[in-house]
Amino acid sequence: MAKLEKTRYPSVYKRVGINDTSFIIKYKIAGKLNEEVAGKESDGMTAKKASEILDVRKNHNLDKKVEVANSVKAKKSFQNLAKSYFDNLYLEANEESEVEDREKKKKTSKNIKREESVYKKFWGDWNLKMLPIAKIRxxxxxxxxxxxxxxxxxxxxYNALTVAKSIMKHTAKEHSDLNNPFMIDEYKKAKKNNNRKEYLTQSQxxxxxxxxxxxxxxKNYVLxxxxxxxxxxxxxxxxxKVEDIDFRKNEIKFYDYKRKMPYYSKITKELTLNLKKQVEDLKRQNYVFFNDDPSVAYSSYPSSIQTVLDKLFNAEKNEDEERIVPYTLRHTFANLLLQVHKVPVFEVSQLLNHANISTTIDHYITFNHDLVVKDLNHFENAITQNHVTAEELLIDNLKDFDLDDDVILKIIDRVKKLAI
Structure with a gap:
């Protein structure tokens, strides 16, 4: 038998015989190498046509691989799929372990742990988590x-459902038709109602x-x-970082991780003095707030700050009431500027670096009955004063001079005559 010769197309060979030339293609099925005669030259077969047949065979084989993989996935339990999902996330996070947070494109380990915690708390005790996902309704x-x-x-x-959907979405990369029993619209509205109602007053x-x-x-104070x-x-x-603070311009360059962009914020006199003291022994590339090593930033607010917040503001709250947490400070900033100091909402939106002013209005403005009552009292005073006569106002003002009633009446009479 004649020897196989390579052609210009990968995995396509030809065998030249005495009377004809055959074209052979090679590809794998289930891990085994398969060799197939695509056709003979006398029948019009060429190396290019054999390559096209090879592509068809490979795609068909790929479809079968996906079909088998999907079948395996469908037989896996929700817990198995969750483990695969989180393992993959941690692997991606590990690949970016040397990348600075603001440059990362994947989820950080901190965010993954938070998501995994939501999964364990809400779905961890589900008696059907070991049931094959295809059987869950x-x-x-x-x-x-x-x-x-x-x-x-x-x-x-809503958050627990979002995690479950993410697990299923990860699975659906290979199996778009897999049943997703977590597509429940009932709790979508909860996402829109996530504005915090609690914020600190100025005295607090x-x-x-x-x-x-x-x-x-x-350090906690300055933070x-x-x-x-x-x-x-x-x-x-x-x-x-220290290099993000420009004391000459009284300006800080923050990085907005939500919008993936830097933005600038002006700093006040008291804050400037304290920041200068905080960074006086640090290098420009050091973080302003850190635990022991200034080259490593805090991953979260120190627990000692939350302890103080709990002691001052959360001690008497029941489980249903919203707790004061570090994020509350952002809402406090917005609400005090808007409601107490009457700063225009557009300016507050810019200070918060919101992409849209509606975000500020929908999630950061909290209705305060006490402040509204004060405004209503001012309004009432303004309009009811119009019902007071000029004579009554004059009498009221003259009484401030400790004049006798006879003298006041003479002055009023004189004013009346001049008016005529």
């Missing part, structure tokens, strides 16, 4: 959700800062002061 998911309603808010349920802010100044570290006076998100404050 939406009504079973709803039954589990209903059993959790007494302990979880609609927003928390003073109480917090005084407590930190007297009973905590200077909270920076958050309160700029309204920046926690991760933007925590990853602030």
């Amino acid at each position: 939406q009504e079973q998911v709803l039954k589990h959700i209903n059993s959790k309603k007494s302990a979880y808010s609609d927003k928390s349920i 802010c003073s109480m917090l800062l005084n407590h930190l100044r007297d009973c905590s570290t200077f 909270v002061l920076t958050s309160l006076m700029t309204g920046a998100r926690p991760n933007s404050v925590l990853t602030l």
Whole structure:
């Protein structure tokens, strides 16, 4: 038998015989090498046509591989799929371990742990998590959700469903037709109602800062002061570097991790003085807020700050009430500027680096009955004064001079005559 000869097309060969030339293609099926005669030259076969046949065979084989993989996936349990999903996320995060946070394109380990925690708390005790995913129905998911309603808010349920959908989306990369029982629209509205209702008053802010100044570290004091006076998100404050502060311009360059962009914020006199003190022994590339090593930023607010917040503001709250947390400082900044100091909402939106002013209006403005009553009293005084006569106003003003009633009456009479 004649020897196989290579052609210009990969995995396509030819065997030249005495009377004819055959074209052979090679490809794998289930890991085994398969050799097939694509055709003979006398029948019009060429190396190019053999290559096209090879592509068809490979694609068909790929379809079968996907079909087998999908079948395996469908037989896996929700817990198996979740493990695969989180393992993949941690692998991606590990690949970016040397990349600075603001340059990362994948989820950070901190965010993955938070997502994994949501999964374990909400779905960890589900008795159907070991059932093959193809057998799980939406009504079973709803039954589990209903059993959790007494302990979880609609927003928390929405978050748990979002994690479950992400797990299924990861699976669907190879199997778009796989049943997804977590596609429940009922809790979508919870995403829109995630605005915080709690924020600190000015007196509470003073109480917090005084407590930190007297009973905590200077670093904690400056960290909270920076958050309160700029309204920046926690991760933007925590990853602030010395080189991001321009004391000549009284300006800070923050990085907005949500919008993936830098933005600038002006700093006030008191904050400037304290930041200068905080960074005086640090290098330009060092982080402003850190634990022991200035080259490594805080991954989250120090627990000692949350302890202070709990002690001052959360001690008497029940489980249903919204707790004061570090993110509350951003909402405090917005609400005090808007409602107490009457700063225009457009300006506050710019300070918060919101992409749209509607975000500020929908999520950061909290209705305050006490402030509205004060405004109504001012309004009432303004309009009811119009019902007071000129004579009554004159009498009221003259009484400030401790004049006798006879003298006041003479003055009024004189004014009347002049008016005529």
